[in-house]
Structures are given as C-alpha cells and as structure tokens.
Amino acid sequence: MDSFSAGMEPGLQSELIDLGAVSMTALRELDDTMFRQALQHVMRQTAHPRVIASGGGGSTGRVD
Amino acid sequence: MLVLPCIVPSKRVPVPIEDHTASDGFALHRLSWADFDHLARGEGGAGVVLRLRHAERSRRLLLLRALVEETTKIPELFGPLPSSDAAWELLARVQETVPSALDLIFAHPYTGAWAGYTARLLRNRITGVCPMWMHVGHLHALAASAAIHAGLDFHTHIPLWNGGAMLPTLGLAQLAASSPWSVAEVRSERGQVEIGNDAASVQLPPALAVDAPGWWGIPRLTMRAGEHVLLVRLDSLDPYRGLYEPVLPQRLSPTEVDAWRALLDEAWHLIVRHLPDIADALPAGLDSLVPRPAVPFRMTSVSTGEAFGSAIISRPPDAASLAATLVHEFHHIRLGGLLHLTRLHEEDPRERFYTPWRDDPRPLGGVLQGVYAFFGVTAFWRALAHAGTGAPDRRAVFEFAYWREQTWRVLRVLRDDPVLTPAGRRFVDDIAERLGPWQDEPVPTDLSDLLAAVAADHYAGWRISYLRPDPGTVADLADAWLAGDARPTATHLGNDRAPTPVPDGSWSSARAELIRLSVADTSNSRNVLSRIWPSVPGATASDFAYVTGRLTDAARGYRAELAVDADHPAAWVGLGLALSGLGVTPAAGALLHYPEVVRAVHRRIRARTQTTPAPEDLAAWIGRFAY
Numbered sequence: 001m002d003s004f005s006a007g008m009e010p011g012l013q014s015e016l017i018d019l020g021a022v023s024m025t026a027l028r029e030l031d032d033t034m035f036r037q038a039l040q041h042v043m044r045q046t047a048h049p050r051v052i053a054s055g056g057g058g059s060t061g062r063v064d
Numbered sequence: 065m066l067v068l069p070c071i072v073p074s075k076r077v078p079v080p081i082e083d084h085t086a087s088d089g090f091a092l093h094r095l096s097w098a099d100f101d102h103l104a105r106g107e108g109g110a111g112v113v114l115r116l117r118h119a120e121r122s123r124r125l126l127l128l129r130a131l132v133e134e135t136t137k138i139p140e141l142f143g144p145l146p147s148s149d150a151a152w153e154l155l156a157r158v159q160e161t162v163p164s165a166l167d168l169i170f171a172h173p174y175t176g177a178w179a180g181y182t183a184r185l186l187r188n189r190i191t192g193v194c195p196m197w198m199h200v201g202h203l204h205a206l207a208a209s210a211a212i213h214a215g216l217d218f219h220t221h222i223p224l225w226n227g228g229a230m231l232p233t234l235g236l237a238q239l240a241a242s243s244p245w246s247v248a249e250v251r252s253e254r255g256q257v258e259i260g261n262d263a264a265s266v267q268l269p270p271a272l273a274v275d276a277p278g279w280w281g282i283p284r285l286t287m288r289a290g291e292h293v294l295l296v297r298l299d300s301l302d303p304y305r306g307l308y309e310p311v312l313p314q315r316l317s318p319t320e321v322d323a324w325r326a327l328l329d330e331a332w333h334l335i336v337r338h339l340p341d342i343a344d345a346l347p348a349g350l351d352s353l354v355p356r357p358a359v360p361f362r363m364t365s366v367s368t369g370e371a372f373g374s375a376i377i378s379r380p381p382d383a384a385s386l387a388a389t390l391v392h393e394f395h396h397i398r399l400g401g402l403l404h405l406t407r408l409h410e411e412d413p414r415e416r417f418y419t420p421w422r423d424d425p426r427p428l429g430g431v432l433q434g435v436y437a438f439f440g441v442t443a444f445w446r447a448l449a450h451a452g453t454g455a456p457d458r459r460a461v462f463e464f465a466y467w468r469e470q471t472w473r474v475l476r477v478l479r480d481d482p483v484l485t486p487a488g489r490r491f492v493d494d495i496a497e498r499l500g501p502w503q504d505e506p507v508p509t510d511l512s513d514l515l516a517a518v519a520a521d522h523y524a525g526w527r528i529s530y531l532r533p534d535p536g537t538v539a540d541l542a543d544a545w546l547a548g549d550a551r552p553t554a555t556h557l558g559n560d561r562a563p564t565p566v567p568d569g570s571w572s573s574a575r576a577e578l579i580r581l582s583v584a585d586t587s588n589s590r591n592v593l594s595r596i597w598p599s600v601p602g603a604t605a606s607d608f609a610y611v612t613g614r615l616t617d618a619a620r621g622y623r624a625e626l627a628v629d630a631d632h633p634a635a636w637v638g639l640g641l642a643l644s645g646l647g648v649t650p651a652a653g654a655l656l657h658y659p660e661v662v663r664a665v666h667r668r669i670r671a672r673t674q675t676t677p678a679p680e681d682l683a684a685w686i687g688r689f690a691y
Contacts, residue, residue, distance in 0.1 A: 011096035012487060014405040018091045019122040024156040024166070027129055034090070039133075042126045046183040048411075050369035050400060050429065 015041040093119040095405055100487070103398055104494030106440055107341055113348040116401030120372045121170050123404055127179035128203070134186050135200050143197025144247050145221050151207040154218055158210040165213035169206050172233050173352050173374030174304035178202050180370040181304060193310045198223045198245050202230075202304070208250045209234050212268075217253050224248040225303060228313055229259050229266075235273075235281040236301045236313055237266040280313065283321045287329045289336035292343045297352045298324055299374075305354045307368055307376070316355065323379065324355055330383035331390060338447035342391055342440075349397045350390065353377055361577050361600055365389045369400035384460070388444045395440035399433060408432060408488030409481075415565050417477065418526050420470035420519065423571050425530050425563040428483050432492070435475050439495050442467040446502060458511070462583045465507040465515050472503055514583060517641055518576045520656050524637040525571045528659040530563040538661065541686060542668040545677070551689045557658045568660075569633040572602030575641070578611040602634070610642055618642040619680075626679050630670065636663055639679060651680045654687030662686055 017038040019027065095103075099115065102108030132148045135141045142148065159166040169175060182199045185192050192199050205222040209231045222229055227241040229248040239248055240263035248261050257268040269276035273284045282301055287294040298321060303310040316324075336343040351373045356364065358379035366376040375393035380386040402408070409432060415425040419434050426434070445464035449456050478484070479492045507515070537557070544552045577600050578593060585592045597608040606621025619642040625635035640655025654662050662683045670676055 009096040009098065011094050011098075012100060012406045013092050013094045014119065016093045016119055016122055016126070016405065018093050018118075019125045020118060022090075022125075024152065024159050027125060028132075028152060030129075039126055039130050042123050043130055043183055043187065045123075045404065046127070046180040046370070047187070049180055049184075050403065050433070 093405060101494050103402060104491045105498050106443060109344045110348040113345050119405055120401060124170050124176050124179055127183055131182055141196055141200050145197060145201040145204055151203045154207040154211055158214045162214035165210050168213055169210040173371035174302045175206060177371040178304040194245055205230055206232055212257055219251045221247050221249055230303055232302055235279055238278050239264040280315055285325050285328055287332035289333045292336045294332050294347050298355055299352050300355055307366060327383055327386050331387035334383060334387040338451055339444055346394050350394055365393055367393050367396045372397055372401050388441050391440045391444045392437045395437040396433060399436050406487055407485050408491055409484050412483045416562055419474055420522050431478055435471055435478055438467050438471040439499055442471055459584045462511055468502045472499055514579050518579055521575050521637060521641060524656045524659050525633060528633045528636055528663060529567040529571050531560055531660045532564055533661045533664045538664045538668055541665045557661055557690050569631055572634045574600050574603035575607045578607055582611055606638055615642045615645040650687035651684035654683040
C-alpha cells in the first residue's frame with residue numbers, strides 16, 4: 001500500500017484510479033485490466049456501507 | 065430564465081479533460097503521509113478535504129459506469145424510462161458545455177448514496193423500496209438536473225414517486241399521479257423547464273430554491289463570518305438522503321427554514337471564532353444537511369460514508385450544540401473519505417467494545433469512527449472553554465473534560481487492538497498526539513464529581529445491560545449467601561466475558577441529562593431542575609434527588625424502585641451512585657463496578673427461595689470480598 005515512487009511524496013496509494021481527466025465519452029469506452037480492477041474495488045466497497053448512525057440519550061447523544 | 069441556486073464553481077482542481085481509451089496510464093488516487101497525519105490530527109485545511117472529494121468523484125464515476133454496464137445487459141431494468149445511453153449522452157453534453165454542472169451533480173452527496181444503494185440491489189438481485197426501474201432510472205433525474213444547471217435544451221423522462229418528480233440539488237415538482245411509481249417528462253427549451261405527465265404540468269420557477277405552485281425548492285443557506293463562508297443545501301427532498309433506503313420528501317415550512325438559518329449562522333460564527341482550522345476545511349466537506357425535527361433531550365446526528373458531504377441532523381436546542389455536531393459529522397465525513405482510499409482496520413464485525421457515546425457494544429470500525437469524531441467534539445468544547453477572559457463557560461468546560469477523558473479511555477483500548485492496520489495504528493497515534501496532552505489541563509474541582517458520576521453511571525449501565533456474568537460464579541455466590549456465609553469464597557470478578565448484543569433491560573440516560581442541565585444553569589439549578597426534570601425521558605424522583613444532592617432521599621427512592629422492579633438497571637446503578645456519594649464504599653463499589661453480578665445473584669436468590677435480599681446488603685457482601 002505504501003508508495004515511494006521517485007519524485008513523489010511518500011504516502012498511501014489506493015486502488016482507485018483517478019478519473020479527473022477522463023471525459024464521460026471516454027469513460028464509457030474504458031475496458032482494460034486496471035480499469036476492471038478499479039470497478040471491482042468500488043463495487044466491493046458498496047457491499048458494506050459505513051453508516052455512522054442514529055443517536056440517543058444525552059444532550060450530546062449522537063452515536064459513534 | 066432560470067436562476068440556479070446551486071451552481072457553484074467546481075471545488076476540484078480543474079484538470080484538462082482528455083480522451084483516454086485505456087486506463088493503464090492513469091494514476092491511482094494517493095494521499096501523502098503528511099496529508100494523512102494532518103487529517104488524523106484534525107488539521108490540514110481545505111486542501112486535503114478537496115483531495116478526498118476528488119477521489120470521491122472518481123469513485124462515483126466508477127460506480128456509475130458499473131451500474132450502466134450492468135443494466136445495459138438487461139434493458140428491461142429501465143422499465144418505461146429511456147435506456148441508460150440517453151442519460152449518459154446528456155451527461156456528456158453537459159460536460160462538454162458546462163463542466164462544473166457535471167461536477168456539481170457528482171459532488172452531490174446523494175449521488176453517492178444512490179449509486180451505492182442501487183449497486184447493492186443489482187448485485188443481490190433484489191428490489192428496493194420502489195421497483196428496480198425507479199432506482200436505476202434515477203440516473204435520468206441526475207442527468208436532467210445537470211442539464212438544467214448547464215442551461216441546455218433537452219428532453220427526457222424521469223421517475224415519479226407518489227407524484228413527486230425529483231431533480232437532485234434543485235427541488236421537486238408535484239404532479240398528480242394515479243400510480244405510486246410512474247414517469248414524468250422533462251423538457252427544457254431556451255431556459256424554460258417544464259415537467260409534466262398526463263395529469264399535470266409544472267413550469268419551474270425563476271428562483272428554484274424557493275417554493276412555487278407545484279414546486280418544492282431546496283433552500284440554500286449562506287452563512288458568513290468574516291471571510292469564512294459556509295454554503296449548504298437544506299435538503300429534505302432527495303429520495304437518497306436517508307441512511308439505508310430511499311425515503312419520501314418532507315417539505316420544510318418557512319418557519320423551520322428560518323430556525324435552521326438562525327442556528328446555522330450562530331453555529332458557524334462559533335466555529336470560525338473558536339476553531340479556525342476547522343472553519344477553513346469544513347466548507348469543502350459539508351455542503352448538504354438533512355434537517356430532522358427537534359426532539360427534546362434526544363438530539364441525533366447521522367452520516368454515511370457513501371454520502372460524502374452530508375449529515376442528517378435533528379434540530380438542536382442551541383447553536384453550541386449544533387456547532388459541536390457539525391464538527392462531529394465533519395470528522396465522520398473526512399474519515400469516511402479516507403476509508404474509501406485505504407483500510408485502517410481489518411473487517412471485524414464483533415461488537416466487543418464499550419464506548420461512552422453509545423449504550424450498546426460496538427465493533428472496532430464504529431469505535432474508530434467514534435474516537436475520531438469525539439476527538440473533534442472535544443476540540444470544539446476545549447476551544448469554547450478557553451475562550452475569553454471572563455469566567456469560563458461551565459457547560460463548555462464540563463463537555464470538554466468529559467469527552468477528553470472518555471475519548472482517551474476508548475483510544476487507549478483501541479490503539480493496542482491487533483485488528484488495526486499499520487495505517488490505522490498511525491491514525492490513532494496521531495489523534496493521541498493531540499488528545500493526550502489535553503488530559504492534564506486543569507478543570508474546576510466542583511465539576512470533577514459530576515464528571516465522575518456521569519462516567520460511572522454510563523459504564524455501570526453498559527455492564528448491567530450487556531455483560532452476562534459467569535453462571536458458575538453467580539451460583540457459588542448465591543449458595544454462599546443462602547448458606548449464611550459471612551463472606552463469599554474469594555471471587556475474582558475482573559475477567560469480563562464478551563458482551564452480548566441484547567440488552568438485559570432498558571437503559572435511561574436521564575441522570576446524565578439532569579446533571580448536564582444542572583451544569584448549564586448554575587444560578588438556581590434546583591429550582592430550574594424541579595420544573596424541568598419530569599420532562600426528561602425516563603427521569604424519576606430518585607434521579608432528581610440524586611442530582612440535587614439529596615443522596616439519602618435518592619438511595620431510599622432507588623430502593624423503592626427496586627422493590628417494584630428488582631431487575632431495573634437504572635435503579636441498581638442509581639443506588640450505587642447514591643451510596644457512593646454517601647461513602648458506603650463496599651456496596652457502591654460492587655454496584656458500580658460489577659452491577660451485572662450483583663443483580664444476577666439477587667435474581668438467583670429470588671428464584672430459589674422466593675425471598676428478596678436487601679439490594680445494598682447483598683451488594684456490600686459481594687463488594688467486601690469479591691474483587
């Protein structure tokens with residue numbers, strides 16, 4: 001997970017590809033291994049959404 | 065010509081659009097350790113939040129692509145609506161014409177919530193609240209909204225739920241409909257937008273943020289404090305604004321909008337004045353609030369990782385509560401964004417932790433969220449407590465001292481847990497770096513007893529509700545008591561079994577609530593409390609006696625409550641608190657440290673003999689010799 005590529009500040013690298021420079025038209029056509037892995041990654045994440053939910057007692061009674 | 069209330073410059077850094085045909089040359093989203101550490105410490109300004117938001121945009125685009133790919137295989141999924149191709153082409157037109165309009169729709173929190181929800185439906189092959197075509201077809205509503213923001217001429221169809229046609233970020237057109245699920249036509253020409261079906265038609269008003277005949281707008285509130293501006297939509301309409309499933313719209317009255325505006329304005333001024341770092345960052349990560357009605361003594365706030373940028377908040381009693389809640393939820397939002405980039409812990413659904421902010425046992429993921437969020441809450445109250453040169457705000461001092469200690473208590477357990485990843489441990493250590501030194505800051509001694517009482521009350525309440533003592537130990541103690549032994553066999557009660565998810569009796573936070581009320585009003589708290597306490601849910605006369613220092617009366621009252629219901633958790637713990645205040649140490653120790661054991665032994669004796677030992681006698685007997 002750690003990335004120390006030359007010229008880059010050390011940090012975390014995700015499995016999420018950066019689509020900031022991709023047009024909607026181009027996005028429709030992408031179909032290679034890296035893209036497929038990214039699709040599977042985000043779909044897997046949706047299986048267990050993190051809900052920080054609901055509150056109760058106390059004037060600061062929120063939950064988690 | 066429409067006046068668009070929501071179109072704002074894109075928050076992401078402009079990036080030239082290129083026509084890639086393969087992703088091999090793409091970068092993966094990354095976060096520097098410097099950003100990571102800033103985030104964990106609650107720092108970093110808007111920059112790191114915008115980087116999280118940029119990643120969220122990629123995530124939502126990927127989900128959209130996955131959804132479209134999945135639904136293209138089964139054209140029937142779109143039911144009476146056009147295929148996904150039409151929506152995609154409209155979105156592409158928007159991007160070519162006004163890119164910021166597309167960005168606005170993908171930054172919308174409930175676009176993320178919709179994508180996640182619909183993905184789950186498709187994967188699990190199940191139908192949601194509505195027929196599948198309604199959920200899948202929401203894509204057309206997103207495309208229509210983007211096109212309206214961009215001022216394009218277009219024509220499409222969108223879902224109609226109970227006669228409401230939702231245009232995300234904009235508002236909802238009310239049409240007549242004979243079926244709960246149908247279709248509305250949207251037509252935009254030369255700046256005029258009309259939504260209709262066979263029964264009715266609504267022309268969108270010039271000012272979309274305000275209500276008009278047939279149109280419910282989404283109020284857009286602007287809070288200014290010096291140079292700091294917070295823009296939020298007050299969204300009670302979007303079907304995907306909830307937590308788990310789509311929900312119907314709830315129209316806000318002008319009075320409610322005004323009340324929220326006033327509270328938000330004051331809360332924003334508090335944040336800007338006392339937490340300038342958070343004020344720099346928060347507008348980048350919170351742009352939509354789902355308002356919920358006020359419920360006395362039950363303020364709630366909720367967020368989900370999928371709806372990055374949003375929080376559901378019940379209307380708070382005052383601006384300081386709202387400010388603390390905004391900071392709390394903003395921390396959740398930031399952590400939710402980070403968790404989409406990396407794992408801070410392995411999956412572990414076991415609900416095994418005590419937390420002072422929840423009545424039930426929590427899994428590690430929830431504990432991590434809570435520690436981070438209450439670290440933010442602590443920072444807010446700390447800043448408020450330290451503000452000014454006059455007498456400190458007692459409520460702020462109390463909340464600061466309570467949350468710093470309680471959050472620290474949980475953090476110390478969390479940081480050693482093997483389920484944390486190395487990144488997760490680093491994240492927790494970063495929080496500790498800030499939170500640790502706050503533990504030594506002085507607090508007025510008159511608040512110390514109250515802080516200890518609230519903490520002991522909740523912890524004992526959790527124990528008696530969720531810990532089940534070892535049956536063998538309970539049997540041995542009951543046998544020894546019934547045999548008239550002067551002392552039980554030396555019994556070690558310190559090794560807790562795993563908590564159960566099912567509470568043994570209901571718990572009430574009434575005492576903590578009453579203590580907070582007494583702290584907030586120092587001038588004449590007994591008179592104020594005597595008027596208010598009956599309205600606090602679950603409060604009893606014994607609680608009122610305890611909080612106003614009449615400990616003998618309180619103990620007598622809790623004994624009477626136990627005589628009526630010998631299993632009542634709050635009465636057992638209340639008796640322990642009152643006896644502790646009276647200096648009755650062994651009984652109080654047992655009732656506050658092992659209430660689940662005392663009650664279980666009491667139950668067993670009752671069941672075996674039809675006699676009822678005096679609760680504090682039994683507690684003193686156990687407390688004197690057990691450890």
